[in-house]
Amino acid sequence: MIPAVSDPATLRRQVRQWRAAGETTALVPTMGDLHQGHLRLVAAARERAARVVVSIFVNPLQFGPGEDYEQYPRVLERDRARLADEGADLVFAPSVEALYPRGVDATTRLTVPDLEAVLCGAERPGHFSGVATVVAKLFNATEPDIAVFGEKDYQQLLLLRRMAEDLDFAVEIAGVATVREDDGLALSSRNGYLTEEERARAPTLHATLQSVADRLMAGERDFPMLERDAMAQLQEAGMEPSYIAIRRAHDLAIPTTDERPEALRVLGAARLGRARLIDNVPVGVPEP
């Protein structure tokens, strides 16, 4: 079984020992309930650093009222067993009290202007502030050379890059392409909330985003019309779309019509039963 520590000071000591021995460390932050998508992040981390730390922490700061904080699966022993053959060196699984000793409501929080209130952030106020805060704390506890995040949470990836840059964290942030089921559905712990019937409809989100990307590649440039068409497609499939957005890939700004298609990203979120699904695709660049 892969070793686990719960105390930030113990983690920091271990990573410093590795550094003193000339070894680099990669951090893979997760909320646990690990699936193949997470294991791909661990593999990417392994390729980039001598040591790999996987953090497992269901962060109360990033859940809003009425969201699934209580229900979020907590399966630490299964996660540790799953990591056994993946080449990770250490799990960091702190308690809420260890990360927020003053209490969740009293803790200092980060804000990341421009990126935190749009798209998913518009529907989930405070969510990205909670993500930025916990990741900054994980960076301080681990002092990693590199941190690895999935592109499925594309807005999160860009926001964390911005946060690390603005706060001068000496960490490289690597993004890893989304891992999908054969029918296109992006792997996510929240897929477990889908009924069998909803699961069969869920790949429509990816198919719809991809069809927008294909139309952009074919030269279409009426972005609002493409977004409206895609929203209607999702509604026809019985989903409740929150947004479909064509954005500049490097900063999520609204693009001008003369932007190269390869500089764009198509992002979307939709509710299906109990699950809130999010996904995004590049334009003109096939996903692996």
Ligand code: PAF
């Ligand atoms: O992507 C996630 O699982 C979480 O948002 C993260 C980055 C681990 C922060 O809690």
